[in-house]
Amino acid sequence: xxxxxxxxxxxxxxxxxxxxxxxxxxxxxxxxxxxxxxxxxxxxxxxxxxxxxxxxxxxxxxxxxxxxxxxxxxxxxxxxxxxxxxxxxxxxxxxxxxxxxxxxxxxxxxxxxxxxxxxxxxxxxxxxxxxxxxxxxxxxxxxxxxxxxxxxxxxxxxxxxxxxxxxxxxxxxxxxxxxxxxxxxxxxxxxxxxxxxxxxxxxxxxxxxxxxxxxxxxxxxxxxxxxxxxxxxxxxxxxxxxxxxxxxxxxxxxxxxxxxxxxxxxxxxxxxxxxxxxxxxxxxxxxxxxxxxxxxxxxxxxxxxxxxxxxxxxxxxxxxxx
Ligand code: 173
Numbered sequence: 192x193x194x195x196x197x198x199x200x201x202x203x204x205x206x207x208x209x210x211x212x213x214x215x216x217x218x219x220x221x222x223x224x225x226x227x228x229x230x231x232x233x234x235x236x237x238x239x240x241x242x243x244x245x246x247x248x249x250x251x252x253x254x255x256x257x258x259x260x261x262x263x264x265x266x267x268x269x270x271x272x273x274x275x276x277x278x279x280x281x282x283x284x285x286x287x288x289x290x291x292x293x294x295x296x297x298x299x300x301x302x303x304x305x306x307x308x309x310x311x312x313x314x315x316x317x318x319x320x321x322x323x324x325x326x327x328x329x330x331x332x333x334x335x336x337x338x339x340x341x342x343x344x345x346x347x348x349x350x351x352x353x354x355x356x357x358x359x360x361x362x363x364x365x366x367x368x369x370x371x372x373x374x375x376x377x378x379x380x381x382x383x384x385x386x387x388x389x390x391x392x393x394x395x396x397x398x399x400x401x402x403x404x405x406x407x408x409x410x411x412x413x414x415x416x417x418x419x420x421x422x423x424x425x426x427x428x429x430x431x432x433x434x435x436x437x438x439x440x441x442x443x444x445x446x447x448x449x450x451x452x453x454x455x456x457x458x459x460x461x462x463x464x465x466x467x468x469x470x471x472x473x474x475x476x477x478x479x480x481x482x483x484x485x486x487x488x489x490x491x492x493x494x495x496x497x498x499x500x501x502x503x504x505x506x507x508x509x510x511x512x513x
Contacts, residue, residue, distance in 0.1 A: 198498075208233065216435055218427065223262035223279035223419075226255060226377065229396035229457065230419050231328035233446055234278035237421060238440045249435040251276060252393040262374045271323040274428040277323075280330075280419045282357040289498035293506035294328070294418040295358055296491045298513075301331045301447065309509035323422040326446045327443030328419030330393070332454040335359065337410040338397060339389035339473070340382065346483040354381050354390035358415065361494035362487045364392065371483060378402055393417050395457040403468045411474045414487040421446070 199455050202305070220238065224230040229289055239249045254260075261267060266284025269277040281291020294313065299303060314325040335358065341351070347366035354377075355370045363370055371387055381387045382405035394413055397403050421443055428436070475483045498502040507513060 194196070194393075196286070202292050214432075216431055218249070218251045218275040220276035220278070221260050221268065221274045222253070222256045223265045223277070223283050225400070226253075226256055227416060228256075228399040229393070230280070230330065230389060230417070231256060231278065233419070233453070234421060237442050237446045240445065244442070245435070245438045247433070247436055256352050257374065257376050262376075263293055266321060266390060269424055272322075272424050272426055275424050277422045278367055278419060279422070280356075280417070285357045285498075288316055289495070290316050290506060291418075291420075292321075292491065292495050292498070293503070293510050296333075296488065296495070296507075297299050297414040297416060299510055301328065301450070304510055305447075307509055309506070311504070312505065318421075318425060321422065322424055322425045324428040326421045326423060326439055327447050328418050329446055329492055330419045331447070331450045331452050333393050333395060333417040333450075333458065334413030335391055335415045335417065337363070337389055337391055337415050338402070338470075339408040339410065340405065341388050342408060343473060345479055346486065349408070351388045352386065354378055354398050356391065359391035360506060361490035362414070362427075365486050365490040367477060372391040375400065379408065379430045380406070384408070387455035395454075395461045398461065398464055403465070403470060406468075406470050408471050408473050409438055409465060411472050412484060415491070429509050488509070 206331045222231045222234055226235070235253070238253050241249060241251050254274070260281070262276075265274070265277050266287050266503050268274045270287060281288065281294060285291060290313070297309075299307075299309070304330060317323045317325040337353070337359075341352075345350075346366055348363055348368075350367075350368040352360075352369040353427050354372060354373050356372060360370060360372070360510060373381060378390050378392075379400055381403055382390070382402060392402070397406060423439065431439075492503070495506070499506075
C-alpha cells in the first residue's frame with residue numbers, strides 16, 4: 192500500500208519537477224490567519240502575484256493557516272527555519288519581539304514610517320529577534336473595536352470577561368476587564384459557551400468565522416491600527432538571488448500601496464453588514480470618548496516601555512512623533 196502510494200506520488204509530482212528550472216526557489220509559507228479570511232487575503236493576493244511574476248524563478252508554496260500551525264507558533268517556526276515565510280501580526284510573536292506592538296500605536300502614516308527610519312528600525316529588530324527579513328505590512332488604516340454581548344454605558348469593563356490578544360491586553364486591563372487570551376479560532380466557542388462577554392477585533396472580519404451571530408454591540412470609537420507582517424526567514428532570504436528578492440520586494444510594495452483604500456472599503460462594507468445584523472453601536476462621546484482613546488494610547492505605550500525599554504522611546508518618536 193505504502194509502496195504504491197509512493198509510486199503514485201512520484202508520478203504526480205514528476206511533471207511539476209520537470210517544469211521547474213534548477214534556478215526556481217520554493218518558499219514554504221504559513222499564515223497565522225485562516226485561509227480566505229480578512230487578514231489572510233492580502234497575503235494570498237501577494238502569493239498569487241509572486242507566483243505569476245516569478246514563474247520559473249521563485250514560487251511560494253502556501254502550506255496553510257491555523258490548521259497547519261497554531262498562530263502563536265508561527266514566529267518561532269519562522270525564526271528556526273521550519274518555515275520560510277510567514278503572514279502574522281506582531282502580537283502573535285511578542286515573545287520574540289515585544290517592540291512590534293509599536294506599529295499598532297502608530298499615528299503617522301505608513302509611508303512616512305517607511306521614509307523616516309521607523310521601518311528600518313522595525314526591520315533591524317525583526318532581523319535580530321525573529322531572524323527574519325521584513326518584506327512589508329498590510330492592515331494599515333484598519334482600526335480595532337471592542338465587541339460585546341452586553342450593553343455598557345461608559346469606558347468601564349469591570350465585571351466583564353473579554354477575549355483578548357496581546358493587542359488589547361494593556362488597554363482592557365486598564366479599564367478593569369478580566370481577560371482570556373485566545374487565538375482567533377477559539378473566539379466563537381468562547382462566545383457560544385458564555386465564557387466571554389466580548390472580544391477585541393478589527394473593524395473588518397467578524398463575519399468570517401460567524402461571530403456576528405453572538406455579537407450584540409460594537410463599541411465606538413475604534414482605536415489603534417492593524418499590522419499584519421509578511422516575513423522571510425533570514426537564511427532563506429540570503430540564499431535568494433537579486434532577481435528573486437526583487438520579485439518579493441515589488442509584490443510587498445504593491446501589497447502596501449493598496450492598503451489604505453482596501454481598508455476604507457472593507458470597513459464600510461462590514462459596518463453596513465453589522466447594521467443589517469442588528470449589531471448596535473455603543474458610541475462614547477465627550478469625556479467618555481476622550482478617556483476611552485487616551486487610556487488606549489497610554490496603556491499601549493506604557494506597556495511598550497515596560498516590555499521593550501531599550502527601543503520604546505525611539506519607536507514612539509518615529510511612529511507617532513510624541
Ligand atoms: O487576534 C487578534 O485580535 C489580533 O491581535 C489581531 C491582530 C491583527 C489582525 C487581526 C487580529
